[in-house]
Every structure is written in structure tokens, then in C-alpha cells.
Amino acid sequence: MSSGEFSLIGTLWDPFVYSLQILFGALLLGFSQAFIFAFGANFLPRKILQVVKRGLDFLESVPDIVIAALVQMLMLFLLKAYDIELFRVASYMENKAYALPMITLAILPMVSLFKILLLMIEEEFTKDYVLFLKSKGIRKIGILVVHVLRNIMPTTFHHTKVIIWAALSSQFIIERIFNVHGISFFILESFTPMTIAASLIMLFTPFFFIFQLVDLWLDRSPESALQPDFKKQRSYNPLVFLNNLLYRFRRIEWKKLKPWKPAIGLLRTVYGYLKNRKIAAGTLFFLVLISTSVIYSVTANDHVDQASIVYEEDGTTIKSTPPHAPPEPFLLGSDGQGFSMLDMLIIGANHHQTVPCRQMF
Structure with missing residues (x-):
């Protein structure tokens, strides 16, 4: 450089x-x-x-x-x-x-x-x-x-x-x-x-x-002239807003506050969101992906399989060379150097780094 x-x-x-x-x-x-x-x-x-x-x-x-x-x-x-x-x-x-x-x-x-x-x-x-x-x-x-x-x-x-x-x-x-x-x-x-x-x-x-x-x-535009201008109808006084905020702050009964109430409210909010099937499906997908990535990284030490040349059953005829098409030798195929795309996606879900590899024939 x-x-x-x-x-x-x-x-x-x-x-x-x-x-x-x-x-x-x-x-x-x-x-x-x-x-x-x-x-x-x-x-x-x-x-x-x-x-x-x-x-x-x-x-x-x-x-x-x-x-x-x-x-x-x-x-x-x-x-x-x-x-x-x-x-x-x-x-x-x-x-x-x-x-x-x-x-x-x-x-x-x-x-x-x-x-x-x-x-x-x-x-x-x-x-x-x-x-x-x-x-x-x-x-x-x-x-x-x-x-x-x-x-x-x-x-x-x-x-x-x-x-x-x-x-x-x-x-x-x-x-x-x-x-x-x-x-x-x-x-x-x-x-x-x-x-x-x-x-x-x-x-x-x-x-x-x-x-x-x-x-x-x-x-x-002509259509906007028929609509009321709410910005002009409402005016905000910073002093009035500050006085209202201080008044509400003083009215809080601090002795009756319970520390676990925010946690319960948060759990109820999360449960309410998870009742939506789309949000639940997306959350479940990322949880499964990240959990699988973490478990794989710990157990396999960020290993990525690599296949340079794949032979037929006779051991002499070349079946494929990188990049390999799915599903053999890897489910999602490989890149130009023969590294498994599935392994790289799983490892990359929680971090990006250089990973050790071994040859697989």
C-alpha cells in the first residue's frame, strides 16, 4: 500500500x-x-x-x-x-x-x-x-x-x-x-x-x-390548502412544558415504587410483540442462527471445511472443483477456494475473523 x-x-x-x-x-x-x-x-x-x-x-x-x-x-x-x-x-x-x-x-x-x-x-x-x-x-x-x-x-x-x-x-x-x-x-x-x-x-x-x-x-399543492395547518394552530412554550414536567415529577410517590415493576412491564411488552407471528418468526430465526453459530464456534473452534477436489467413488474421476455446487460436498456449496458456504455463514453470524481450515478430499 x-x-x-x-x-x-x-x-x-x-x-x-x-x-x-x-x-x-x-x-x-x-x-x-x-x-x-x-x-x-x-x-x-x-x-x-x-x-x-x-x-x-x-x-x-x-x-x-x-x-x-x-x-x-x-x-x-x-x-x-x-x-x-x-x-x-x-x-x-x-x-x-x-x-x-x-x-x-x-x-x-x-x-x-x-x-x-x-x-x-x-x-x-x-x-x-x-x-x-x-x-x-x-x-x-x-x-x-x-x-x-x-x-x-x-x-x-x-x-x-x-x-x-x-x-x-x-x-x-x-x-x-x-x-x-x-x-x-x-x-x-x-x-x-x-x-x-x-x-x-x-x-x-x-x-x-x-x-x-x-x-x-x-x-x-391545491390539496394542502383544504387541510388544516396544525403546526400554526399549536404553539409550544418551553417554560410551560418545563413547569408541567417538574409538577409531574414532584407528584411521583417514590416510596410506593417497586423495582421489579419495570422488568415486569418489559416482559409484558416483549410478550405482546412476540404474539405477532411475523416478529416471532424473525426473532426465532435470529436466535436459532446466533445460538447455532456460538455453539459451533465453541465446539469446532471456528473450523471451516474445505474441499479442493472432489472425486467419484472410484477415487480417480474428478467430480467437481471449486466453487462446488450444492448439495455436495457441502449443503450450500463452496466459494472459489473450496470453503464451505454453510460453515462460513454460521461462523459469521456472531463475529468476523480468520478461521482455521483443514483440507478435505
Whole structure:
């Protein structure tokens, strides 16, 4: 590595652009598909629509790392079985992967927005103005395109903020799995305050300006003039707020407080969340994965099996060379050096480090 001084922004600029290309491409793909699917789903029979909603609930509960692993396994299977390379599985040196990380990252934003749009469109169709338009003889497609979609756009925009932040957190996992040397790579590899601060400022600043411009446009739109301005109707006095806070603090009966009450309240809250099947399934998955990883790391000393060459039963005919396709010699196949992908996933669930290996023939 050559010594010298380098500009921090100049070093981070190319990875930053690479990450933004993947993120904006994924958001554009996911949001456009969500609108198309939501538009088409309103013309489906009610029974089929209920099946679609259940499928969305299931997809929304699947962790990002599982989706990325399944997509990679599918691409590797097509390559090994049929010699078909649809997309580049991972970036390597100058060969950057774009399509597959975009598609994988676009799945959860598409599912989340699709589900939200379905609920909002159903709510709009129960309102009086829709019944009035139907009585005028206007067809459903005209009501949906001209009136309903226009009315739900401001609310949809506010929901997309949460979806975008979720996509940003998912991008760290996606870039790691697909070996994308984007902005998250430099944040993790050079974990210094200056690098983190510069990376986060570069990453969040574009979204801040986009959100501010859209909010300004929505505030000046004709529909916003019909809505009450709650910000102007309410004013907050810091002194009044502080006096109310002190008054409530003095009224606390400290002698009657019991130290175990917060713990009981926390357990009740956790139990309430776990009653949700999606949250319980995700929590159970991570608990099993991390527990398996810890037990394996302790018992096997972070061992990763490696198979350089796999022979047939006769001991002379070569069956496969790295990277090995699943399920032999390993359940999830191997990387280019023959290391078991399953072992690396299990060990990597709780920490990242160099692990000892042994040859397996």
C-alpha cells in the first residue's frame, strides 16, 4: 500500500456513487413494481386478493440475508446446472455487480409499498366521493387513476420515508453478501469517526434535500390548502412544558415504587410483540442462527471445511472443483477456494475473523 495523503471525500466518492446507483435503482424498480402490482391487484377476485395479501405478509417477515442467500444460490444453480449466467453473482476487482444487488434490494421495498398501497386504495374506495363517481357511471379504472391515486400520493410519500430508511439498513447487508465495495465497505473496514461522519453525511444529505423539496411541493399543492395547518394552530412554550414536567415529577410517590415493576412491564411488552407471528418468526430465526453459530464456534473452534477436489467413488474421476455446487460436498456449496458456504455463514453470524481450515478430499 503506497503512503501519502489522500482526500477523504475523493476516496469515498466512487464507492458513494456505486452505492447510490444500486440504492436508487432498487428503489425505482421496487416502487414502480409496487404501483403496477397494486393497480392490477384491484381487478383481481377477492379470494385471490386475500391470497396475495397473505403472501405479502410472509415475504415481509423474511430477513434480507435469507433473500440474498436464496437469490445467490439460484444464480449459482443455473450456472452450474444449465450454464446460464443471468446476472453477476458478486463484484470482483473491476467487474462490478449491479443488477443482482438491485433486484435483491428492491424486493422488500416493493413488498412494503405494495401492501401499503393495497390498504390505502381499499380505504379510498369506501369513501363517499367514490360512491358518487360510481353513480355517475365512471368506470373503476378511471376512478382509480384520476382520483384515488392522486389522493393517496401525499400519504404514500410519507410512508416511503420509512421504507427508504429500511432499504438503507438492508443495503449494508446486501453489499456485504454481494462483495460490493460501496460506501458501507469503507465504513466497516475503516471504522473511524471521520470516515463514518463523512459517509453518513454524503449518504443522508441527498435524501434530506429530496424530502424537503417534495414536502415543500406538497405544502403548496391545491390539496394542502383544504387541510388544516396544525403546526400554526399549536404553539409550544418551553417554560410551560418545563413547569408541567417538574409538577409531574414532584407528584411521583417514590416510596410506593417497586423495582421489579419495570422488568415486569418489559416482559409484558416483549410478550405482546412476540404474539405477532411475523416478529416471532424473525426473532426465532435470529436466535436459532446466533445460538447455532456460538455453539459451533465453541465446539469446532471456528473450523471451516474445505474441499479442493472432489472425486467419484472410484477415487480417480474428478467430480467437481471449486466453487462446488450444492448439495455436495457441502449443503450450500463452496466459494472459489473450496470453503464451505454453510460453515462460513454460521461462523459469521456472531463475529468476523480468520478461521482455521483443514483440507478435505
